[in-house]
Amino acid sequence: MTSRWTAAAATTAHPAAAATVPLITAVDRQGLPPGFVYWDLWPIQDQAGRIARLAGRELWMALTAPDRGDPALRHFEAKIHLIERRDGRWQDLGPALPDQHVPYEREWAGSAVSDGAHVTLYFTGAGTASRAGGYQQRLYESSAAIGADGLPTGWSAPRPSISGWHPAYMPADAHEGEAGRIKAFRDPAWFRDPADGTEYLIFTASLADATSDHNGAVGIARRCADGWQLLPPLVTADGVNNELERAHIVFHAGRYHVFWATQSSTFAPGLGHAPGGLYGMVSDHLFGPYTPLNGSGLVLCNPPEAPLQSYSWIVTAELTVASFVDFIGLDGGPVPADPATARRHFGGVPAPLLRLSLLADAAALVQPEPA
Numbered sequence: 001m002t003s004r005w006t007a008a009a010a011t012t013a014h015p016a017a018a019a020t021v022p023l024i025t026a027v028d029r030q031g032l033p034p035g036f037v038y039w040d041l042w043p044i045q046d047q048a049g050r051i052a053r054l055a056g057r058e059l060w061m062a063l064t065a066p067d068r069g070d071p072a073l074r075h076f077e078a079k080i081h082l083i084e085r086r087d088g089r090w091q092d093l094g095p096a097l098p099d100q101h102v103p104y105e106r107e108w109a110g111s112a113v114s115d116g117a118h119v120t121l122y123f124t125g126a127g128t129a130s131r132a133g134g135y136q137q138r139l140y141e142s143s144a145a146i147g148a149d150g151l152p153t154g155w156s157a158p159r160p161s162i163s164g165w166h167p168a169y170m171p172a173d174a175h176e177g178e179a180g181r182i183k184a185f186r187d188p189a190w191f192r193d194p195a196d197g198t199e200y201l202i203f204t205a206s207l208a209d210a211t212s213d214h215n216g217a218v219g220i221a222r223r224c225a226d227g228w229q230l231l232p233p234l235v236t237a238d239g240v241n242n243e244l245e246r247a248h249i250v251f252h253a254g255r256y257h258v259f260w261a262t263q264s265s266t267f268a269p270g271l272g273h274a275p276g277g278l279y280g281m282v283s284d285h286l287f288g289p290y291t292p293l294n295g296s297g298l299v300l301c302n303p304p305e306a307p308l309q310s311y312s313w314i315v316t317a318e319l320t321v322a323s324f325v326d327f328i329g330l331d332g333g334p335v336p337a338d339p340a341t342a343r344r345h346f347g348g349v350p351a352p353l354l355r356l357s358l359l360a361d362a363a364a365l366v367q368p369e370p371a
Contacts, residue, residue: 002168003281003290005237005244005297010267013274013296019365021302021354024309024328027347031091032083037074037348038062038092039324040109040246040312041083044119047192049250049317052114055150058085061096061112061121062324062350070339071327071346072179076133080107080123082152083350090350096121097142097155103129104138109246109312111189119144119152122161122201124186128175135177137186138162139203161188161201162221166230169219170206180266181242184216189248189314193286199223200286204247204260205233212239214268218247218258234258235281235290242266244279249286250315252358256283258290259299261313261323277301278313278321282361291361299356299363305332310351321354321365 032038041062043051051058064081065074082093097107104125112121120143127134139161144152165171172185183206191200205219218235221228235258237244244260251257263276279297281290293299300321302309308327315321325347327335336342357366 001288002233003235003283003288005235005240005279005281005292007240007268007271009292009296010240010271010274013279013298015275015301015304017296018275018277018294018298019300019363021300021310021365022352023303023306024325024347024351027325027328027349029349031089032349033092035067036064036092037067037071037346038064038081038083038350039074039326039348041322041324041350042109042111042314043316043322044112044114045316046114046116048194049191051316051318051320054114054119054146055148057150059083059150060085063107063109064092067343067348069343071342071348072339074348075179076106076127078106078108078126080110080121093151096152097158100157102158104136104140105129105132105134108137109187111248113190114146117146119146120190122188122190124188125158126186131175134175135172135182136175137172137184139185139188139201161228162230163227164230166232168208168232169217169230170208170215172206180263184243184245185219187246189246191249194251195286200249201228202234202247202249202258204243204245207233207236207238210238212268214239214242214266216241216244216262216266218244218260234288239268240271241268246312246314248314250317250319252317252319254284256286257281257293257315257358259313259315261311263311264307274298275301275307276311278315280363293361293363295361300354300365306330307332308335309347315356319356319358321356323351325349325351
């Protein structure tokens, strides 16, 4: 069944009642080359959702783009890079996928899972190769063997994950758009249900036949013998929020937790007090019904003096929380309209890892993640 994240729940999402991300005052670029920015990261995970160890290596992926002096431009040149975390530091190992002829223009966020011998990358193909700058979105996947050094090798040609359609979802096929207002069919997150071993893709979606332009949803597709089959959404936010980004599921203590990130600016009128943050719901069953964590759905948010300091949170099975450094040093103000000024405040690197605690219908931030 589909669960609703309601306006009544979101109304109670107040920063003062949420776990607060520690203040970020500086950007650590050690190990990362100059001239690039990084955002929207995820680890290569094992099939239980834990951070995988491949020949002893902890490998992640992140969206990467040349630093053009304007943070907004990064979305139009995004390419997935493989990055390694070692001794608490990050190292860029270069593009994950080789250059090849593909129908999309750029790579947006996704997930990666390993069975110990192979890794499969699920990601968003954004735009079209024939016309630059579009907001079209489609889910893709590619697989590679894991070499003796732990690195993926011999990637297959990316292929679309979804071939059919479901009337519950809006297609994300518009060329023109505006950040925060576009519709979604992106961010595939692989999940295996421990109850029966069935594989699913969780993704950020937009609800068709909605009553509001703020029609975000958490989509789901099930692997079948002939590919991925779209199912009705797990969660809808009609009249609440336009974007439930980086949607994913964590199975913990016998319960299913669906998480997503969203920004204050994408809430419907009347809900603008709700902070940008990590939100989530919990259920005893994969298909619900789901109940908002902490009553409102709000799990954690940035401190009030730095509401834009980090974004795009994801949670692993170990309850490690990853994000990237967005805009810091603004003293609570908005992103500067001048691109050069905005760039001086833009982090563009992975943020310090955090750790969650989940108990019943409550979620809390318990400690920084150890190096």
